[in-house]
Amino acid sequence: MLKKLWQQFYLSANLVTFTQISFRLIIVLYASSLLTDAKAIGTMMIFDTLPFLILGPVIAKIVNHHNRKNLLKLTVFLDFLLTLVLLVIMRINYQSLVAFALLLAINNVVTSTYQIAESSFFPLILDNMRLAKYNSAIFFSGSLAMIIAPNISGLIQQTGLISLLVVVSTGIFLLAFINLFFVAEVADDHATENRGMASSYSLFRSFTYIFEDKKLLLALVLLALGNLFDAPMDTLMITKYTEMAQLTKVGLIFSMAGIGSLVGSFLLSSFSNNKMYFQRMMFFSGIGIAFGGVLLFLNDYLLYLVATFILSCSMSIRTIYIITFRQVNTPKEILGSVNTAFKYIAFGIYPLGIWLATYFQKLVAVNLIIAFSGFGFLLVGLLTAYLVGKEEVTIQ
Secondary structure: OHHHHHHHHHHHHHHHHHHHHHHHHHHHHHHHHHOOOHHHHHHHHHHHHHHHHHHHHHHHHHHHHOOHHHHHHHHHHHHHHHHHHHHHHHHOOOOOHHHHHHHHHHHHHHHHHHHHHHHHHHHHOOOHHHHHHHHHHHHHHHHHHHHHHHHHHHHHHHOOOHHHHHHHHHHHHHHHHHHHOOOOHHHHHHHHOOHHHHHOOOHHHHHHHHHHOHHHHHHHHHHHHHHHHHOOHHHHHHHHHHHOOOOHHHHHHHHHHHHHHHHHHHHHHHOOOOHHHHHHHHHHHHHHHHHHHHHOOOOOHHHHHHHHHHHHHHHHHHHHHHHHHHHHHOOHHHHHHHHHHHHHHHHHHHHHHHHHHHHHHOOOOHHHHHHHHHHHHHHHHHHHHHHHHOOOOOOO
16 A cells, blocks of 8 residues: 555656746746846845745644645645746736745745645655655755756747746646545544644744754754855855856856756665665765865865765765654654754755855955865764764664
8 A cells, every 4th residue: 555655646746846946946037037136136035035934833833733645735736826827927928026026935835835744744654765765756856957947947938938837837736736636545644643742842842852852953963064064155156256257167066066966866765775775875975075075175176076066966865864864753743843943944054154155255265265164064074974873863
């Protein structure tokens, strides 16, 4: 039965992840091409990120209290409606900052709810290793969308056929919505177990729960520290090569980051059937993060490319592993709140890292900031390898 459920939604879930990320990029690119004012674009990006930070506690309670399969159906159906709204906006050539900002804000809430419901739902129907394989596949789909969508969107937009992408997205969301009616009724029973425990877990209580659980806390620390140093890398590379009038070099660096993420998720998926090998990949990711950090000490473009690939590959392995670790080690009744708490840290640490890098750029050369980030990666990588070697962060 579980095998059938696993196979039934596997392809659909990956398509939804790919399409959600692609659809968001389509909105941003399309709106930016019409509203070229920097202030307008900045406003849109705020609406693209802020809603989750405000509504996270509400989303956590909703996922804890309600049937997660029904939430998946609701959010995918809302995705379907949002694509229709964008098609109408494009059809009537409506160019309103308010409309695009609201569309991005609603999309942010819908997608965030889907992601948290999904990561809280599949641990109910999959064993640990198949869960690891699923997480690897989802991460792969997301990375692929981040590489393909901007390029395809730009190409189609130039030929006046960007609406074709939105139509395809509409079809994928509709098919995924229909597919969900045939998936995992067995999980409904889990949604009602220990409802009192779930009701008592606010987002704040989830943070205290994490701090009370040594292994979850260590996983959160590894996630936060890695993201802190990873967040400003795009900004730093753009700044460095803009100052040198060599901005074209940044494109290849970004491509190496995307390829590294794909390779990392593929490797982890390949080892997901063997728990020992799966955990060794986490150890080697720590070594990779440390080695990539050392390469950042050296002010050399080719080494930056290699470092970007190694870091992206290693960081994707680390991220997928921690997602799986969190799902396995958290009581299923409060998984919605704990997933939200982790997302808050992973999501919220990025602005801090970017702000710190931007601030220090006023004081020291960008090469030194990149080197300092490399030192941070070195420490995080060694700490990751050490904790996995000590079996502090291992899947039981």
